[in-house]
Amino acid sequence: MTPRELIRRVRRIEIRTRRLVEESLAGAYHSSFKGRGMEFAEVREYVPGDDVRTIDWNVSARMGHPFVKKFTEERELTVVLLVDASASGRFGTEPSTKLQMAAEISALLTFSALRNNDRVGLLLFTDDVELFLPPRKGREHGLRVLREVLAFEARGRGTRINRALEFLQRVVTKRAVVFLVSDFFDDGYERTLRVAARKHDLVAISVEDPRERQLPPVGLVAVVDPETDELGVIDAGSARVRRRYAEFARGTRQRKKDALRRCGVELLELSTGVPYEGPFVRFFRERARRVMRTGA
Numbered sequence: 001m002t003p004r005e006l007i008r009r010v011r012r013i014e015i016r017t018r019r020l021v022e023e024s025l026a027g028a029y030h031s032s033f034k035g036r037g038m039e040f041a042e043v044r045e046y047v048p049g050d051d052v053r054t055i056d057w058n059v060s061a062r063m064g065h066p067f068v069k070k071f072t073e074e075r076e077l078t079v080v081l082l083v084d085a086s087a088s089g090r091f092g093t094e095p096s097t098k099l100q101m102a103a104e105i106s107a108l109l110t111f112s113a114l115r116n117n118d119r120v121g122l123l124l125f126t127d128d129v130e131l132f133l134p135p136r137k138g139r140e141h142g143l144r145v146l147r148e149v150l151a152f153e154a155r156g157r158g159t160r161i162n163r164a165l166e167f168l169q170r171v172v173t174k175r176a177v178v179f180l181v182s183d184f185f186d187d188g189y190e191r192t193l194r195v196a197a198r199k200h201d202l203v204a205i206s207v208e209d210p211r212e213r214q215l216p217p218v219g220l221v222a223v224v225d226p227e228t229d230e231l232g233v234i235d236a237g238s239a240r241v242r243r244r245y246a247e248f249a250r251g252t253r254q255r256k257k258d259a260l261r262r263c264g265v266e267l268l269e270l271s272t273g274v275p276y277e278g279p280f281v282r283f284f285r286e287r288a289r290r291v292m293r294t295g296a
Helices: 003-032 057-063 098-115 139-151 161-171 190-199 239-262 277-294
Strands: 037-045 067-074 078-084 119-125 129-136 177-182 201-208 220-224 231-235 266-271
Touching (some): 003 098, 078 098, 078 161, 098 177, 098 201, 129 161
Parallel strands (some): 201 266
Antiparallel strands (some): 037 067, 220 231
16 A cells, blocks of 8 residues: 555545544443543532541631532543454455454544543554554544554564453553454453453454355355465355354354453454444444443
């Protein structure tokens, strides 16, 4: 992708995602996550029934009668995008690859966060950590996040979710909202994920291609694993082979869901074959309703 092509692509995605943010997502996004805690706002005179633990003794001593501290919820968030840049993300039988969809998702989350004055960081990973942009505010930083997701040339090809989460724990010390965007072609990450989910508000976004669920009846198909270069041939003309392929895919998805559920991580599943806008907005609206209902 040339620099000019990259600029055009970034601009198209910015326009498209900004419209969705402003029209449908911003309110639901903002309501989906609690702030970091309570921050001091002002002092006011004590009235009977106030919690005595909120009395500001210095002000009370100066004024000669009691004053209490008033707090408001601190809504500013730190958002970190953990984006899988492994070679399997380049696969796509629809108009976009999985990595291209991940870029649009990242843009949507970035502009939603910036619209709410939140900081956004980016961690690109394969079988190692490829790039880390510390959380910052501002449109220019948001555009850089998008450019990196779109055009970064990863050195690694495999997927090691553990390494990304371990790095996150070292560099993001305060509670953050973390979006893990991946096709989850990995295993053995459950323990690390559980630890990260205890500290951060972690949401998993799984991106897949329709052909990863079901094969078309097209006869013999030569396939290659993009992460290992392993070659193979599949007889997609066989109903039995297609059935076994679909069963294996269902089992893989179910193991992923079970692992995330055990870790207390919410999952949003997206496919390159289906527009992501509707599922995305529904997910955040439902999450916002749960947060408002339970306060959790």
